[in-house]
Structure formats: C-alpha cells, structure tokens
Amino acid sequence: MVTIISTMETQVSNGPSGTSLPNGPVISTNGSTDDSKTNLIVNYLPQNMTQEEFKSLFGSIGEIESCKLVRDKITGQSLGYGFVNYVDPNDADKAINTLNGLKLQTKTIKVSYARPSSASIRDANLYVSGLPKTMNQKDMEQLFSQYGRIITSRILVDQVTAGISRGVGFIRFDKRNEAEEAIKGLNGQKPLGAAEPITVKFANNPSQKTGQALLTQLYQTAARRYTGPLHHQTQRFSMIPSLGKGPDPNNSSKPILDNLLNASYGVKSSPTLFPRFSPITIDSMTSLAGVNLTGPTGAGWCIFVYNLSPEADESVLWQLFGPFGAVTNVKVIRDFTTNKCKGFGFVTMTNYDEAAMAIASLNGYRLGDRVLQVSFKTSKQHKA
DNA sequence: TGGGATT
Structure with a gap:
C-alpha cells in the first residue's frame, strides 16, 4: 500500500540528525518533524463540515499538534479533506481505528496515514467513466x-441495487506523471472485451464544479430545508462540545455527531409545503440562513424523464418532482456543443413510494406542447 | 423515444 519513506528511516538507529529525506521533511535533532506516525489525512468529509467541527471530532481522540481542513484558495469552500497531526502516535493509530469508516451525513469518511507532502503527488487523481458494468475494482486496477x-x-456503485457498478470510478496514482501517462494510454480506449471506450481524465475537486452543479446543490439544500425536520436545520452545529473520552458513532447525545449523522437525505416531505423554486428565492434564502452546500449522491431511485424541451433546465425537474418527496439529484442531459437539452434527463429520489407516485402522476403529463414520458430508469444492457 | 454519473 502506501510506502512512508520516513517510517523506514526511523528504523535506522544511527542516522545523523538533520538528514534530508527523499521527498520528505528534514528531521531535526529531536526528530520532531518526522510526523509519519502522527499525521493523518482524512478524506470524504461532508462539504459543510467546518474547521471547528473537524478539530472537535478528531480532538476527542487525543491531543492534536495541528490540524487543517483543506479549502479552495479562492472560494473558501471545503475540498472535503483535511490533515490531523497528533502529538502521540498512539492517538493517530486510535483515530484510524475509531473514526475510519464513520458515516457523516451522506459521506463515509476515510482516515489514514498521510503520505509525506510533495509536489509530484499532487493532481494525480483520475476520474474514469464508461466502464463496463462487469468490471470490478481489481479489474480496473489491473488495467491502470x-x-x-x-x-x-474506487468504482461507484448504485445504492439501491446494492452494489451494481455505475460505470464510473477513480484512480489515484502515486505520481502526477503516471496519471498523465494513463490518460494518454487509456482515454478513449476499449478495455479488453468491452463494447464501448472508456473516458479517463483528471478528477474534479469539489470546488471545481460548474455553475450548474453549484446551482443544483443550492436547490438540493433548499429542498432539504423545506422537507427536513427544521429543528435540526436551525440549530445545526451551533454548539461544538468536546466529545470527551472518545467518539461513539451510536451515541446520539453527542451534539456534533448527532447533527452530522441526522442531516441525511432520507427526509420526509409534504407536497403542500414544497415551494416553487426560483434561483432568486434560493439565493436570498441561502445567504440569510448561512446554508452550506452538500454534494449529490448516487443513492436512490433513478427516474428517466423523456421529451423535455431543448430549453429545459434543472429547475424544471425540481419543480416537477419535488412535490412528490425527497429528491436528491436532478440532471438535464445537454448537447456538448449547443448546450441545449437533448430531450431527456434523470431524477433521483430517495424513497421508492414517492418515486413510484411521481412516475404515476407525471408520466403522460403535458408540459407546454410536449407530453412527458416518465419511468424508472432501465438498463440498456438488460433490455432484450 | 434513451443513459449521466465526481469518492
């Protein structure tokens, strides 16, 4: 797995002090900058988690030497990961054992030892799409x-069908130049036995989202505010207590975890409470309430919507489907060059009953001069 | 009258 160069170095007992490690920090006389056993990287943090919450969660394990939630330089948006450097290596180990895999909102956080920082390991992360549904993580690794x-x-899987590949994934290489070579070698190529070519490109950061994706997130956040239990929303994260002796993911009396765990997508809604969305409403509401953005998810029931007009946008889908229940994601498929809607889109809903009701109600619905066709998404591959 | 996807 990850080779930590300075770990090997510490096993050399007679090394001179002040040695400069390859790709690593200089070890001082007392060895205090060798943080390979104390410094952790935390991935897949919820988008709206603050530095304070981050510190509070990891500070519950033991004394922290330093910690940093990584943010976009310009927008200040969390990039969804951070570093925690403990004073005691035992606490770092404990943090991995206790907090790795913890579910916070829609995310499952990953806690692991950080590699020594260096320029060559940056931007080495690839996003892969068009993968054959039969390809598993091992197959993909073999290819790359x-x-x-x-x-x-990682290969992303559908949450409802319990593990069916969504045909997209990620590959992080050790070095950026390795990732570049993989793009050159594999982008647009068909894996052995595959019918379609795959797309390989550098992965986005959360901060590199398009305006449209950000707007989608605003709608989602707004939808949750209207459809979720309001008491959780209004007091969220207002108090950051110490977690004391150690985190217990099942103990809901701990407010920070309580808030993070409960602000999930599976919220009930009342059609009568659902608003008519407009970007202006969303905008003012968001800034007033200090709402943070939360990322979309692949979880839920995917609905195929056909016969949208070329002018259709995401707000149309929110307005159509929102009244039926919890909508986690909407997508209008556009032509790459004209940016006009290609006549169809997708909506993801959390609850089966609400999705089924939406389909029953909206299939055959007349929108302008068009009659919509709405159904659960079917897989091309499984068609006769 | 049909397929995106960003941990």
Missing part, C-alpha cells in the same frame, strides 16, 4: 497499474 503505482481506487 501498467502506468504506475496506484494509491487508491
């Missing part, structure tokens, strides 16, 4: 491993 050392990989 010819270009370099893989640090992490």
Whole structure:
C-alpha cells in the first residue's frame, strides 16, 4: 500500500540528525518533524463540515499538534479533506481505528496515514467513466497499474441495487506523471472485451464544479430545508462540545455527531409545503440562513424523464418532482456543443413510494406542447 | 423515444 519513506528511516538507529529525506521533511535533532506516525489525512468529509467541527471530532481522540481542513484558495469552500497531526502516535493509530469508516451525513469518511507532502503527488487523481458494468475494482486496477503505482481506487456503485457498478470510478496514482501517462494510454480506449471506450481524465475537486452543479446543490439544500425536520436545520452545529473520552458513532447525545449523522437525505416531505423554486428565492434564502452546500449522491431511485424541451433546465425537474418527496439529484442531459437539452434527463429520489407516485402522476403529463414520458430508469444492457 | 454519473 502506501510506502512512508520516513517510517523506514526511523528504523535506522544511527542516522545523523538533520538528514534530508527523499521527498520528505528534514528531521531535526529531536526528530520532531518526522510526523509519519502522527499525521493523518482524512478524506470524504461532508462539504459543510467546518474547521471547528473537524478539530472537535478528531480532538476527542487525543491531543492534536495541528490540524487543517483543506479549502479552495479562492472560494473558501471545503475540498472535503483535511490533515490531523497528533502529538502521540498512539492517538493517530486510535483515530484510524475509531473514526475510519464513520458515516457523516451522506459521506463515509476515510482516515489514514498521510503520505509525506510533495509536489509530484499532487493532481494525480483520475476520474474514469464508461466502464463496463462487469468490471470490478481489481479489474480496473489491473488495467491502470501498467502506468504506475496506484494509491487508491474506487468504482461507484448504485445504492439501491446494492452494489451494481455505475460505470464510473477513480484512480489515484502515486505520481502526477503516471496519471498523465494513463490518460494518454487509456482515454478513449476499449478495455479488453468491452463494447464501448472508456473516458479517463483528471478528477474534479469539489470546488471545481460548474455553475450548474453549484446551482443544483443550492436547490438540493433548499429542498432539504423545506422537507427536513427544521429543528435540526436551525440549530445545526451551533454548539461544538468536546466529545470527551472518545467518539461513539451510536451515541446520539453527542451534539456534533448527532447533527452530522441526522442531516441525511432520507427526509420526509409534504407536497403542500414544497415551494416553487426560483434561483432568486434560493439565493436570498441561502445567504440569510448561512446554508452550506452538500454534494449529490448516487443513492436512490433513478427516474428517466423523456421529451423535455431543448430549453429545459434543472429547475424544471425540481419543480416537477419535488412535490412528490425527497429528491436528491436532478440532471438535464445537454448537447456538448449547443448546450441545449437533448430531450431527456434523470431524477433521483430517495424513497421508492414517492418515486413510484411521481412516475404515476407525471408520466403522460403535458408540459407546454410536449407530453412527458416518465419511468424508472432501465438498463440498456438488460433490455432484450 | 434513451443513459449521466465526481469518492
């Protein structure tokens, strides 16, 4: 897995002090800058988690030497990951054992030792789409491993069908140049036995989202504010207590975890409470309430919507489907060059009953001079 | 009258 160079170095007992490690920090006389056993990287943090919440959560394990939630330089938006450097290596170990895999909102956080920082490991993360649904993580790693050392990989799966591949994934290489070579070698190529070529490109940061994606998030956040239990929303994160002896993911009496765990997508809604969205409403509401953005998810029931007009946008889908229940994501498929809607889109809803009701009500619905066709998404592959 | 996807 991850080779931590300075770990090997500390095993050399007679090394001179002040040695400069390859790709690593200079070890001082007392060895205090060798943080390979104390410094952790935390991935997949909820978008709206603050530095204070981050520190509070990890400070509950033990004394922190330093910690940093990484943010976009310009927008200040969290990039969804951070670093925690403990004073005691035992606490770092404990943090991995206790907090790795913790579910916060829609995310499952990952806690692991950080690699020594260096310029060459930056921007080495790839986003892969068009993967055959039969391809698993191991297959994908095998395909990419010819270009370099893989640090992490993942294939995204549908939550409802319990593990069916969504045909998209991520590959992080050790070095940026390895990732570049993989793009050159694999983008647009068909994996052995595959019918369609795959797309390989550098992955986005959360901060690199398009305006449209950000707008989608605003709608989502707004939808949740109207459809979720309001008492959670209004007091969220207002108090940051110490977690005391150690975090217990099941103990809901701990306010920070309580808030993070409960602000999930599976909220009930009342059609009569659902507003007519407009970007202006969303905007003012968001800034007044200090609402933070939360990312979309692949979880839920995917609905195919056909016969949208070329002018259709995401707000149309929110307005159509929002009244039926919890909508987690909407997508209008556009032509790459004209940016006009190609006549169809997708809506993801959390609850089956609400999705089924939306389909029953909206299939055949007349929108302007068009009659919509609405159904659960079917897989092309499984069609006769 | 049909398929995106960003941990």
